[in-house]
Amino acid sequence: DTAVSQTPKYLVTQMGNDKSIKCEQNLGHDTMYWYKQDSKKFLKIMFSYNNKELIINETVPNRFSPKSPDKAHLNLHINSLELGDSAVYFCASSQGGERSEQFFGPGTRLTVL
Amino acid sequence: AQSVTQPDIHITVSEGASLELRCNYSYGATPYLFWYVQSPGQGLQLLLKYFSGDTLVQGIKGFEAEFKRSQSSFNLRKPSVHWSDAAEYFCAVGLMDTGRRALTFGSGTRLQVQP
Numbered sequence: 359d360t361a362v363s364q365t366p367k368y369l370v371t372q373m374g375n376d377k378s379i380k381c382e383q384n385l386g387h388d389t390m391y392w393y394k395q396d397s398k399k400f401l402k403i404m405f406s407y408n409n410k411e412l413i414i415n416e417t418v419p420n421r422f423s424p425k426s427p428d429k430a431h432l433n434l435h436i437n438s439l440e441l442g443d444s445a446v447y448f449c450a451s452s453q454g455g456e457r458s459e460q461f462f463g464p465g466t467r468l469t470v471l
Numbered sequence: 472a473q474s475v476t477q478p479d480i481h482i483t484v485s486e487g488a489s490l491e492l493r494c495n496y497s498y499g500a501t502p503y504l505f506w507y508v509q510s511p512g513q514g515l516q517l518l519l520k521y522f523s524g525d526t527l528v529q530g531i532k533g534f535e536a537e538f539k540r541s542q543s544s545f546n547l548r549k550p551s552v553h554w555s556d557a558a559e560y561f562c563a564v565g566l567m568d569t570g571r572r573a574l575t576f577g578s579g580t581r582l583q584v585q586p
Contacts, residue, residue, distance in 0.1 A: 362514075391573060398578070399559055399579045399581075400576070400579070401515075401561065401576040401579075403573035403574065403575075448514060448515070450515075459505075460517075460574060461517075462507075462514040462516075463514050464513060464514045465513075465514055
């Protein structure tokens with residue numbers, strides 16, 4: 359019954375590896391997001407998809423590539439992982455425009471060694 | 472560009488005491504305003520939101536917030552804090568009519584509750 363789910367919850371990997379994080383929402387929302395929370399708890403938007411179309415792409419290295427196979431899924435693939443990529447990545451979803459509540463997933467803690 | 476400031480990084484209150492967490496935003500027009508709470512190891516949960524109308528909004532868990540346009544503030548309050556309120560609190564701004572559906576977050580305030 360989880361509204362927004364992410365897998366895996368923890369991800370530990372070596373520098374240079376490629377990894378993916380998956381996100382699924384069962385709320386029927388039309389917009390999904392990826393946020394990054396750094397070690398100081400600062401949250402920043404990375405990407406936003408509306409009906410499978412990319413609408414926000416912040417200043418994120420092109421090693422990060424989101425993919426939305428359908429409205430309910432938004433995956434994040436990261437190539438050539440770097441130490442600075444270590445963070446907690448949150449997926450979120452919402453229905454409608456700017457005034458809509460965003461529902462957040464539990465987060466994926468990525469540790470790059 | 473819009474920004475959100477939470478001046479207090481860390482606040483400690485005694486259980487049963489009142490609480491006020493500060494939030495200031497910088498934006499040319501009235502934004503949509505949110506308060507989220509993050510418990511340790513958890514995702515973010517919406518406490519309350521302001522879009523328009525009554526400037527005092529009620530949220531879940533006994534929280535309320537007041538929008539003050541003249542001060543560009545949206546402070547979060549609770550009259551009596553419970554130990555379970557210990558968490559990280561984030562103020563966030565959503566922009567009107569821009570098509571930009573992402574939130575801009577403040578840096579968070581960590582609340583510690585003493586017995």
